[in-house]
Amino acid sequence: MIKSKAWNWNMVADDDKYWNLPAPEVYYLSENWKSKGFNELLDIGCGLGRNCIFLAKNGFVVSTFDLSEKSVQATTQKAKEQGIEFKDIRVADMLDMPYPDSSFDCVLAMNVISHTDKLGFDKILNEIKRVLKPGGEAYFTVGSKESYWYNNPDCIYVDDYTKIRVEDGPENGIPHFYINDDDCKALFNDFEIVKIQNVRELTAYGNFSPHYHIWLKKSR
Numbered sequence: 001m002i003k004s005k006a007w008n009w010n011m012v013a014d015d016d017k018y019w020n021l022p023a024p025e026v027y028y029l030s031e032n033w034k035s036k037g038f039n040e041l042l043d044i045g046c047g048l049g050r051n052c053i054f055l056a057k058n059g060f061v062v063s064t065f066d067l068s069e070k071s072v073q074a075t076t077q078k079a080k081e082q083g084i085e086f087k088d089i090r091v092a093d094m095l096d097m098p099y100p101d102s103s104f105d106c107v108l109a110m111n112v113i114s115h116t117d118k119l120g121f122d123k124i125l126n127e128i129k130r131v132l133k134p135g136g137e138a139y140f141t142v143g144s145k146e147s148y149w150y151n152n153p154d155c156i157y158v159d160d161y162t163k164i165r166v167e168d169g170p171e172n173g174i175p176h177f178y179i180n181d182d183d184c185k186a187l188f189n190d191f192e193i194v195k196i197q198n199v200r201e202l203t204a205y206g207n208f209s210p211h212y213h214i215w216l217k218k219s220r
């Protein structure tokens with residue numbers, strides 16, 4: 001299994017607009033999960049805190065972690081300034097989540113759990129299943145094999161799903177796991193599928209960034 005590597009958030013401005021506004025899907029998820037009576041929420045890989053702070057403000061009891069110390073410091077500081085308290089926030093690795101079995105009604109991971117290889121991805125899916133309560137749900141994104149980066153010959157091959165990005169930015173040297181439609185059908189058999197979408201987003205850098213948005217449920 002490839003070694004985990006945190007983002008270098010020192011290369012991103014603290015007030016960067018993209019990383020400070022909640023992901024659009026999170027507004028809908030917040031309503032959907034509240035309507036199901038979900039309360040205990042885990043945000044894997046908090047980054048600069050855009051999603052976990054929004055969800056805590058919306059009444060969820062939020063635990064979160066990130067491998068990056070800078071992420072955890074920045075998120076803790078922002079939450080404090082906004083009068084938000086998390087149930088738990090700490091530095092941790094998603095390969096080995098520091099929570100007991102069946103702790104959460106819902107788990108969110110926006111642009112996080114693809115930072116590993118195939119062995120790591122399988123382990124993280126098991127971890128998500130372990131920490132979810134029966135009937136709980138997970139929503140996460142995974143890069144598509146149609147992506148520019150998956151097909152870039154400068155990126156370093158790890159396995160048929162995984163490339164290490166070589167770039168002059170915060171993701172330099174970080175593994176990325178990519179999937180296609182067939183992989184979607186094969187990888188998530190341990191869960192019920194709520195919804196899977198293939199989203200092609202035009203980025204600020206002028207290229208399309210295709211991601212799968214995966215919404216799963218742990219059976220009761």
Ligand SMILES: C[S@@+](CC[C@H](N)C(=O)[O-])C[C@H]1O[C@@H](n2cnc3c(N)ncnc32)[C@H](O)[C@@H]1O
Nearest residue numbers: 004006007045047066067068093094110111115
């Ligand atoms: C693209 S950022 C997304 C941050 C946040 N989820 C958001 O949407 O704003 C990916 C985050 O995952 C974290 N990360 C990468 N590998 C990790 C691991 N093994 N365990 C926990 N966090 C990790 C990085 O440090 C970074 O903060």
